[in-house]
Amino acid sequence: MEILVTYDVNTETTEGRRRLRRVAKVCEKYGQRVQNSVFECVVNSAQLASLTHELSQEIDTALDSLRIYRLQEPRSRYVQSLGRSLVHDQREPLII
Template sequence: MLILVCYDVNTETSAGKTRLRKIAKECVNYGSRVQNSVFECILDNTQYLVLKNILSEIIDEKIDSLRFYNLGNSHRGKVEQIGRKQGIQVEEALIF
């Protein structure tokens, strides 16, 4: 299923900057960055729960925001791209 992970981390302190780096690093392990604080991740249910748990432990719920949008397995018609960066089709073979 396609999960869109979006986050907003308060970076006014060094702790906030550290949280931001940790969240981005974890998201890179699970998907592709499509905007500064937005990742598209193709995950099964177990991977989704693991990622959600990891990120939930990193953020400060009082000042940060973390959102997960489940676009499901039939996501091809649900995402429209306009602009410079085209996402990769992670379900398909990559040929270099």
């Protein structure tokens, strides 16, 4: 399944800035950044549960906001992108 992870971490304190970096690191393990605080991820149910758990350990629920949206398929019908393109389409094989 394809999901969109968005977050708004309060960065007024040093700890908040650390949380922001940790949240981004978790998201990088599961997908690719498409905007500063937005990641597109292709995950299965187990990975989604793991991602949700890891993110819940990083945020401060009193100060931060995190949302996970499941994207409808076919993606091309529901997602419109303008401007800079993605580095890699996660639905396609990556050859290194």
